[in-house]
Amino acid sequence: MTADPIRKVVIVGGGTAGWMAAAGLSKAVGAYPGLTIELVESEAIGTVGVGEATIPQILVFNRMLGLDEDEFVRETHATYKLGIEFVDWTRPGHRYIHPFGFYGIDMMGVEFHHHWLKGRLLGDTSELDDYSISAVAAKAGKFARPRNDNPNSPLARLGYAFQFDAGRYARYLRRRSEGAGVVRTEGRIVRVEQDPESGFVTGVVLESGHRVEGDLFIDCSGFRGLLIAQTLGVGFEDWSHWLPCDRAVAIPCTLAGDTQPLTRSTARPAGWQWRIPLQHRIGNGHVYCSAHIGEDEATALLLANLDGTPLAEPNQLRFLAGHRREAWVKNVVALGLAGGFLEPLESTAIHLVQAGIARLMSLFPTRRFSAAEIERYNRQTVQDYIDIRDFLVLHYSATERDDSEFWRYCRNIEPPDGLKDKLEMFRSSGRVFREHNELFTETSWLSAMVGQGIEPGGYHPVADLLPDAETLKRLQHIREVIARTVEQMPAQEDFLRTHASAIDLGARLPA
């Protein structure tokens, strides 16, 4: 047995992050001898949770938890998600898809897109989307799980994630966590107690006077950062000069009869609007920059752009783009909004929580809390934020829009260095490199760079090993195989029904 083991983990806050942490920890260290996990939350405090869209990495988390995917989809009223459609971002009237999975197929050892770029110069007018099975299926409202038994099938190159009701997701994970022994304590925290010498958090005191003590505290208290910020005073790295949006207004509405397994992001004069279709409703929100539009106007713009009838009052949110300088200080680890915030443009919020949990597992401490391990956790966490930030900034800085003060500001944002290098590389030669296992793949970068109208200055010379006619023939063949495969795929609605993951139709709200 390890010396000085952690005996008690206290999770502060029970939103998405808190219950993800509870589920993850109880799965990974639930059997740890003598360890208890307690989650403190108050029903009096609302959670931010709106409709949540995710990225394919969530499959890894689900697998780690041992979730049955159909059950998970049913319980959270989820739909599948094959990518994100960006509308009006490059210029009004323009749209492109950031699909999951991969484009086409690599040939001659060179990534597919170089062959596509060559084809374009030869007069081929096909879109990059035509070579992504996820994009083609999404447009057709189709869904099937990828097949790994046949690497030659386009289905092996399909990637997917989910869109679900965050409130239901938290409740679902709560049931599982409690089943695995996590203790939930109801109550508002009124005081945090620290060791006078070390400053380590020793316990939190509830309104009732009840004290919850622990060895390791996970701060999932949301924007407040009750432990990490209010108690330990860890500062915040402000990135609002790169990502100036600082408000959102969210509202659910009734379904509109569409069935595309896609999240949609539509650019607005001072921000953008999300649209996340679930099984029982559509989640909508308007992310905006308060320096360029007022709350009333932003809310009115959202309400004027709903595809269904509102199902609730608009929910106003304030935030700041950036991250806590250190996510782990002393015996407190911040997860979720307590650790930082990046607007949900690429659906990365849940991923950041999941990555934090996985990293905590790989560096699970003892009560000795060693500096080298904490340093590593923090260094890598900051890198995650930087990688995502750069990808988000791309959407704003690479735009032709100059129809509002906001977009004129965005066009002139000086991109961070990493992004600048990526842009230059692509502009000069059509090359895209994924650095240090960064979250977003070559597919993601390519879709966004091509989508946002960046013109590559060339393609890989090895693509010329294929004679021109052969290149065009193969491009056409790939398109046809994808189109034929998509024809055979079931509609998302049918897939949900046959996999018993559709919720009871009676529970659905009228469209």
Add this chain to the structure above:
Amino acid sequence: MSGSDHAVRKVVIVGGGTAGWMAAAAFSRFLADGRREIVLVESDEIGAVGVGEATIPPILNFNRMLEIDENEFLRETQGTFKLGVEFVGWGRQGDRYLHPFGAFGQDLHGIPFHQLWLRERERGSPGAIGEYSMSAMAASQGRFGRPRPDLGAPLSQLFYAFQFDASLYARFLRRFAERNGVVRREGLISSVVRDGDSGDVAAVVLKSGEQVAGDLFIDCSGFRALLIEQELGTGFEDWSHWLPMDRAFAVPTANVGPPHPFTRATAHSSGWQWRIPLQHRTGNGHVFSSRFIGEDEARAVLLGNLDSAPLAEPRLIRFATGMRRLAWNHNVVALGLSSGFLEPIESTSIHLIQNGIARLLALFPDRRISPLERDEYNRGMRDLYEDVRDFIILHYKATQRDDSEFWRYVGGMDVPDALARKIELWRLHGRIFREGAELFGVTSWVAVLLGQNIEPLNYDPIVDSLDPGKVAMAMAQMRNEYAAAARALPDQEQFLRMANAWAPADPRAAMLGAA
């Protein structure tokens, strides 16, 4: 823009050793589109450094890329299989451990196997960690079999590389490259012509007066670094304060038995000795630091530690450890010894060439050569060089030897920050993290650290979430499976012969035939 006026139409490779012919072979496969010329200039008057070469598993990718038939390749290069490197006398005199290819054991619930082993060692007697490596078990019995992924564990966990005669390898690749259209020019280079405006290399001039012009030059001229240094003055970053070796004596010996499927590195008082068993002979060499031992003495150490009589005079090789500041400068890309040198203790020389080639193909330029792409190449090569450097430094730093000035120096030296962090994380809870595209994985680090007696204070506490009894049972089962799978393999020579990978001109076979 590729396919237009700016395309590189002529690539000139300067030098025809291992690096030159590896580049020529790869380019002939990937860059010969009928419009591009690939020329290699070499002189028979200049010898190549090539001695017995050992490799690491990524070489299989290079062979696959070139669609090389593995049995033919072994036959042609007097090659043997290599399952790892045996280190003798590194942690302490008398110590011995194997750095095997492939993983140790199977991870359970996402927890790395070595963590399970670390705990089990405190509770019971799980045996040496090498008993959980398919490659190590096969190596210890001199056996070999190709991994069969379809059969699952344990045989799918066997990883291997090769040991071969470097000059035969160059000849083998030369045939490949020439078959695919590479033109070889015989001749000594007497001068270099530069473009007046850009400073790029425009042509190399042969002693005959003939000019060989090109758009892109690959400097494979070895330590001389004819273009990258002598012509472009790129500069060299010296790492000898971490790795003070600067000389080697190399000598071949006859095999005294069937060749072992592993390389051996034996520590001496001021350096170490390699032993690379090929089909027809064994390559030996003593790598040493002239700061700590004289040449005559180093030569005597080598001759005093051979398995059999030397087949030639020991040959002295001088080098400096470090890397060219830029592997790609102007329109010159240095590959092989012209780009830098790291002692062959982990058999990385060929990998550095191979990686440079793959990277150059991924970033293959047009004649305008974008600085951004060149920077990307140089950054990637630097990362790789530094990763390998740090792993090599570990072998010296992680020692308890204090029997010579040399060992006291390396044991006490400061190491690069990234390496210090790695060692610290290991010491705390036995954790190893592979950063980015790092060449050496968890098994490699664990093998060397444990093999050289660097013990973690604790195992990863998360292991305690697994039931010890169940883990012990699972481990016992793995151990039995590796042992049984190894026993079922043929010995390596038998395997090579069955696979028709044994070179035909085998003096021993001839003698047997006569008897």
